[in-house]
Amino acid sequence: MPTDAKAQKPASKRDRILAAAAQVIGERGLDAFVVKDITARAGVTSQLTYYHFPNRQALVRGVFQYAAERAPSVNLLHRDREASGYEALRGALHAEFDDSPEVRDLNLIWNEVTALPIEDPELAEAVRRATERWNEQVTIGILRGLADGSIETAAAPQAVAELLTALVEGLSQRWLAGLIGPDDARRTLDVVLSTIRRA
Amino acid sequence: MNSGPASGTLFFEDMFETTERGDGAHTRHAAAISARRIGFVPAPQQPSTASKPEQAPKPSKAASTRAAILGAATELLSEHGVRGVTVEAVAESADVSLGLLYYHFENRQDLVRAALAEALDHYAYRRPPQELPPAERLRTALSQHIGVDAEAARQDRVYAEAMRAAAFDPAIRPALARTLEGWNGGMTRLVTAAVPQLAETHPEAPAETATALTALVDGLQQRVRSSLLPAERGLELLALATGAVLADGATDAD
Numbered sequence: 087m088p089t090d091a092k093a094q095k096p097a098s099k100r101d102r103i104l105a106a107a108a109q110v111i112g113e114r115g116l117d118a119f120v121v122k123d124i125t126a127r128a129g130v131t132s133q134l135t136y137y138h139f140p141n142r143q144a145l146v147r148g149v150f151q152y153a154a155e156r157a158p159s160v161n162l163l164h165r166d167r168e169a170s171g172y173e174a175l176r177g178a179l180h181a182e183f184d185d186s187p188e189v190r191d192l193n194l195i196w197n198e199v200t201a202l203p204i205e206d207p208e209l210a211e212a213v214r215r216a217t218e219r220w221n222e223q224v225t226i227g228i229l230r231g232l233a234d235g236s237i238e239t240a241a242a243p244q245a246v247a248e249l250l251t252a253l254v255e256g257l258s259q260r261w262l263a264g265l266i267g268p269d270d271a272r273r274t275l276d277v278v279l280s281t282i283r284r285a
Numbered sequence: 286m287n288s289g290p291a292s293g294t295l296f297f298e299d300m301f302e303t304t305e306r307g308d309g310a311h312t313r314h315a316a317a318i319s320a321r322r323i324g325f326v327p328a329p330q331q332p333s334t335a336s337k338p339e340q341a342p343k344p345s346k347a348a349s350t351r352a353a354i355l356g357a358a359t360e361l362l363s364e365h366g367v368r369g370v371t372v373e374a375v376a377e378s379a380d381v382s383l384g385l386l387y388y389h390f391e392n393r394q395d396l397v398r399a400a401l402a403e404a405l406d407h408y409a410y411r412r413p414p415q416e417l418p419p420a421e422r423l424r425t426a427l428s429q430h431i432g433v434d435a436e437a438a439r440q441d442r443v444y445a446e447a448m449r450a451a452a453f454d455p456a457i458r459p460a461l462a463r464t465l466e467g468w469n470g471g472m473t474r475l476v477t478a479a480v481p482q483l484a485e486t487h488p489e490a491p492a493e494t495a496t497a498l499t500a501l502v503d504g505l506q507q508r509v510r511s512s513l514l515p516a517e518r519g520l521e522l523l524a525l526a527t528g529a530v531l532a533d534g535a536t537d538a539d
Contacts, residue, residue, distance in 0.1 A: 114453070115452070115453045117367075117368065118453070194452060197449065197452070198449065200507060200508075200511055200513070201445055201446075201448065201449040201507060202366060202442075202445060202446070202449065202510070202511070203510060203511055203512070204511055204512075210511070210512070213511070213513060214513055217508070217513050241525055241529075245521075245522060245525055248514075248518075248522055249501065249522050249525065249526055251504075252501055252504035252505045252507075252508060252522070253497065253500055253501045253504055254504070255503075255504035255507060255508075256499075256500035256501055256502070256503035256504030256505075256507070257500045257504075259445075259448045259449075259503060259504075259507070260448070260465065260500065260503075262448075262452045263447075263448045263449075263451035263452050263458065263461060264451060264452070264455060264458050265451070265458065265461060265462055265465055273493075274493065274496050274497050274500060277493045277494065277496075277497045278497050278501075278526075281529060
């Protein structure tokens, strides 16, 4: 169920902690971050942090959810009603590759959690649901392009969506690791996207 | 498109040729290459005059101790990931004291870097059988990385660990860049062989296609490894993508 997390109300204390956590984890990584740094950056007491997130695992789950809800490719996909389905899809997927700290942190958190086998079963379930939702949203984006004639493919839209999101993840690893720049990632994405664009 | 040194491709050619022999010889050969090329902390552009005097041609006791520690660290890395490489576990498995370990490696990070570089420089792609038609070779080379081949999965796990670690530690990037360059370069050659007319449309097209395919495999592999995607579905999706590439050259490819 897609939720637009940002639209609802002003940032709660919980969200402030999560925003700070996203920054700190983006800088230090999941294995090395220190909860005290998060509390200090959020400007809240450590009691409040522990009230919302009683342990490290709970905090990691919260931050993953926070990052997943803000993923640019999901949130931008259905916003631009003027563009063709193809252009909306391309713009949304391109937006994942951006060196601005906010976007990079969100990607880093997703990458940190998903790169290796996930030990916490609750987190694994959250990742499974978030991946499913991402695939669904991209499928809807493809269907829109098929409907307005900007996309053409013989393959099942669901399969194309899964391919595109897996490709974004593969490119994202390389970008975050510092092996390629955001423009390289977008160019490679375009190589694949151009195969479903209707001339 | 990549930031690795130009010599990386050459290195991969070496690997490619040696892995084809399919016997134990390639391991020793690859070890000799990596030892010659990088030392243990990747710094390919460092002039040889800067090398330390104790790195004399004949292997000293210190060098063999260092190699034993590094071997133990690499072993732990491929079995338990970066998290499994603790100084205590490495010292125990190499049967050396912590003091001796710290004599050779400044700290845990230094040890993790060296182990990742060592493992990455031994990354050996299995070359698909020469007798297969080009299209089939491309399919085989890609699909062996989607959770079916245990040895490939073990190496790919280390590659994924290195990717994740490189986001926070630039020192890991040179070795990783060489591995990625090898992965892309090998696939570029297979794409060129399978779809020769791709290069006629645009000289960079085979490399661009190969890069997209390897990135896709990396992404699918990650989902299979994290149990988010069954391996069969991963293979099905990969077949769809490879099929689309090969369809471009359906008339000429055997």
